[in-house]
Amino acid sequence: MMIQETVRKLYELKLYGMAKAFEDQLASAGAGQLSFEERFGMLVDHEATLREDRRLTRLLQAAKLKENACVEDIDFRPGRGLERAEIASLALGRWIRNGLNMIVTGPTGSGKTWLACAFGNQACRQGMSVSFQRLPLLLEDLAVSHSDGSFRKKLAQLAKVDLLIVDDFGLSALNAISRHDLLEVIESRSSGRATLITSQLPISSWHSYLGDKNSTVADAILDRLVSGTHRIELKGESMRKQRSKKSITD
Incomplete structure (x- = not known):
């Protein structure tokens, strides 16, 4: 329940990249071998990449x-x-x-x-x-x-x-x-x-x-x-x- 609640809150906060990356980590057997810092860094990277991609899409559409x-x-x-x-x-x-x-x-x-x-x-x-x-x-x-x-x-x-x-x-x-x-x-x-x-x-x-x-x-x-x-x-x-x-x- 705690995991589902965490995912729900990430989506509510519009942290879609982190939410999707977190779900991917939960489904990956290898993710458990990573440290907390490594897993958290991956979540942040996915969120930053998603936002950058969306910003580029908006800029190109407006251009x-x-x-x-x-x-x-x-x-x-x-x-x-x-x-x-x-x-x-x-x-x-x-x-x-x-x-x-x-x-x-x-x-x-x-x-x-x-x-x-x-x-x-x-x-x-x-x-x-x-x-x-x-x-x-x-x-x-x-x-x-x-x-x-x-x-x-x-x-x-x-x-x-x-x-x-x-x-x-x-x-x-x-x-x-x-x-x-x-x-x-x-x-x-x-x-x-x-x-x-x-x-x-x-x-x-x-x-x-x-x-x-x-x-x-x-x-x-x-x-x-x-x-x-x-x-x-x-x-x-x-x-x-x-x-x-x-x-x-x-």
Whole structure:
């Protein structure tokens, strides 16, 4: 009865990992040969592992990453413009914790989104919050939020995540409202929050894309995004074409 009561209390206290590990120990003949300290340490380890797994699941669900990518699977074939040492350093996540930005540019199919999602996945595994946003859809959502009064709430949500991934920058035209909305998003994150941008446009073309006839907004956005930013320029043949060729030969 005492054992059943102990298990019940562990579940009531939401110590599910310890409860399950305790039940496993009771069913294991070898567990009795371990010391109290060893058995108790195993219970604590199971609880910590369960909580970490659940936290990672929550972070990944909230991130809504477009690609199931991880840094261990990055393709470093020659000609892509990727250096193992640089990626290994970036994978440590210090740039995110320090609120620095990253810009990934390259032609269609070069793997920009996949690489961004790999860094997003890595950040989640390190306990940081991530939000993946395609810029065209993000700007549509912000435009709607002006009419229903939720703009500031959405801005606050975007401002608090540790890493904001903005995908497809430069893919669709901007109007005056969307330019100012983008500036508000970038401005809200300019003090200690990291932003990762992917774009087909080379950085040298960003000012004309953002500015149109008003260079003030373009200057403000670029000043916050580009200065002190990690830059990765992907090169080479489309990864989609290469995967297609591989599937044909296989």
